[in-house]
Amino acid sequence: MAEKTRNPLAQALGLVLQQMRDKMGGVSSSEIAASLGLAASHYRMIEAGSALLQPARAIKVVQTFDTLEFVPLCQVLVCIQIMDGARSSAADMRILADVLTEANPGMAPVFDRFDEVWRVLDNASTSELGKAIAADGIDDALYEFLTTEPVTLGADQMDHFMAPTYQHPLSEQLYSQIGNILQGLAPFYLDTVLQLIDNLRDITPRVTPEELARWEAAHKSRIRYIIGIVRKPEIILDVETFDYSFLWEDDFRRMFVMYRDDPQALDGSVYDKIVGCLRRKYEAERVRYERVLAVFDSTVREKLAVRSGRDVREGIDGLLLHRDMPMNNLWFYFMASGYVVPFIDDAQPGRTSVSPYGTSLDYDETCQKLVQLREVCGDIGFTF
Known part of the structure; x- marks a missing residue:
């Protein structure tokens, strides 16, 4: 028995690459190697399953073999x-293959066919393993x-998919993005990302x-x-x-503000007062604010x-x-990505002696506040 068991998934990928090269009309392994930026001998070892194709070559691989899809290729390379x-043994590799299948169910149709390979892997030669893979x-x-091509779930599908876990979805667009990220994320990194998120779960920034x-x-x-x-x-x-410059950003859609207390000594509406003050500010520097x-x-x-909000x-x-403490201002920023970023603070007009808490x-x-926000504000000109 060899010192180390062969990697059957690497050998299977080598067979696939060899078959695809054959379908390209007699393209030599040297030409493929040149396209990938590899030595010809190294690429021949990849096709034989004796060397690993590194994930860093994934883009060049899909450019060379135009029927390959980038995301599935990355998943296979990471699994390899x-x-x-x-x-060290076929038993260890089989256990790991089961874990990979659980982490990435899309690979199940491939790994489900490995039963015979596991039985012969420890003692099989390269040619015998190749025959078992093909058989x-x-x-x-x-x-x-x-x-x-990986399936990209739509907003409605992803919202439904997430519903059992998230009782108050921030937005369908957010969950669509999360779903697309997870579909394209190599299983190798998934645990690290989840661990990072878990560590940040109860930490909110000042x-x-x-x-x-x-x-x-x-x-x-x-x-x-x-x-x-x-x-x-x-x-x-x-x-x-207060920063109103957002209003003149081309991609900014709308700012909605609701105030609780009546203004002091104000003639007219708060809206008219803001508009008037803004106009005077910009007209005072007309050259700068001409646009x-x-x-x-x-x-x-x-x-x-x-x-x-009377x-x-x-x-x-x-x-x-906020945590049983009355605050003065709550802001929700709805991002282009679908994320909703909230901030809450106790800042007051004219207070300079104490630094505000935010x-x-x-x-x-955040989810609870968004639900409350819908109930309090009603129709505000856009949905969230």
Whole structure:
């Protein structure tokens, strides 16, 4: 028996590559090797199953063999790498193959055909193993897997798929993206990602106003909607401090703000006051804001909504409650990716003696707040 058992999945991939090369009309292994940036002898060893094709070559492989699909190829290459660490015996490799099948059920049609291979693997020569792979149709199953485009679930399908686990989905678009990421993620990395998420589960970041401003600036082009629930309307009346520049971002859709308390000593509506202050600010620097002023009226009409929450104060109080502590402002940023990023703080207009407390919310509280938000705000011009 050889010192190390051969890797049957690597040999099966080699057979598939050899068959695909034959179908290309007599292309030599040297030509394929050149396309992949490999030495001819090294590529011949890959086709024989004696050397591993590294995942770093995946893009060049799908460019060379145009019927191969990138994601399935990456999954197979990672599975080969993982199995190569258990070549001490066929029994160890079989156990690992079962684990890989559980982690990536899409590989089941391939691994289900390995029963005879496991029986002969420890003592089989290269040619005998190749015959067993061909006899059980492993190469055919692997070829079908490698040339089948992965199914991308739609928003409705993914939302339904996630429903048993997530009671309050943030958005269908978010779950579609999560599903697509998981479909394309190599099983080797999946456990690491899940562990990282688990470690961050109960940690919410402390966010100062300056840090929030920097976050907004860094992500401005990716923010599509903003919903704000504020206790004092004066917090949004100060146009020198409050950032309304989002309104003139081409991809930004709408900002909606609801305030709880009535404004002090204000003639007219809060909305009219904001619009008037913004207009005067931009007209004072007309050269700088010429582009903004050209579309000022249509932009604020379409993208800015401000509403009193006088009739739903009890609901607003619930929204502004964070871990039994009353807060003053709650902001939801709806990102282009589908993520919803919330921040809550106790900032007050004109308070400078104490640094405001602010934080982002954890997943469960975010979901709860979004449900409350729908109940309190009603129709705000877009759905979430």
